[in-house]
Amino acid sequence: MAFSKITLCLFYLFLYSSNTLSAQGQANFDIFQALPKDYKISSFSSFPCATFTFNGRQAKVVKPIKVAKNLPWVWRARFWGHEPQADSALLAHGFHIVYCDVAELYGNADAIAIWNQFYDFLHSAGLSSKVALEGFSRGGVYAYNWAIANPEKVACVYADAPVLDLKSWPGGKGRSPGSKKDWELFKQDYNLKTEEEAMLFKGSPLDNVEKIVKGGYSMLHVCGDADEVVPMEENTDLFEKRVKELGGKITVIHKPGVGHHPHSLKDPTPIVSFILAAVGYEK
Secondary structure (H helix, E strand, O other): OOOOHHHHHHHHHHHHHHHHHHHHHHHOOOHHHHOOOOOEEEEEOOEEEEEEEEOOEEEEEEOOOOOOOOOOEEEEOOOOOOOOHHHHHHHHOOOEEEEEOOOOOOOOHHHHHHHHHHHHHHHHHOOOOOEEEEEEOOHHHHHHHHHHHOHHHEEEEEEEOOOOOOOOOOOOOOOOOOOHHHHHHHHHHOOOOOHHHHHOOOOOHHHHHHHHHHOOOEEEEEEEOOOOOOOHHHOHHHHHHHHHHOOOOEEEEEEOOOOOOOOOOOOOHHHHHHHHHHHOOOO
């Protein structure tokens, strides 16, 4: 079917107008307008941070000064504000940084259900359909367990000295000293009545590498080679080997002589570059 020159001109004018309006709408985007009216404002690395209650849980959203195209975001799984250098750099690139406290549920069904609702809330508010997950220490369990349940919503996973086997930490069933208090909390969270049941538990990320790899997203781990709390040989080393055997995409940055702390990198450029590439960043 032939189109007249006038029809084609009108069509291209419509496309231009739509794209312009879309760009203008994104430039004026303010996530805070979607939040509960009683949110509290503070500062996070000189960026505005809103703290509010979401389904009975503390939640936080930090907005950039100028939003990036497609509204990318990073979801900190645990330990809000600790070693925030990568988060700060990504805010400067136009990312939003978010948090929803599900401590201490260790990535169980309740934690995933709360996070599902939090994701739906923020995506409906306008943030991208895929999020970069950021898991420090035990936050690795939260991030990966949610990613297993929601692979299509994950842009990438950045895990820092991550717990990947709950028998290693808090269980202390290997070289890690573990944490007796947290081990008992973990058993309660998963309704494990006996030590024998806990030892048969198969809900850690290390138990579900095949499901993680099927998600197709890239992964970055930053780990201290001398970590005694979450030993690499019981966590990331085994995880990396299995991921690569299954054709998954993982990069591990080793910090020679470094223990469980400090997390992250003094210069977060490798972390930031990884996340920018994973989300297809555009200014």
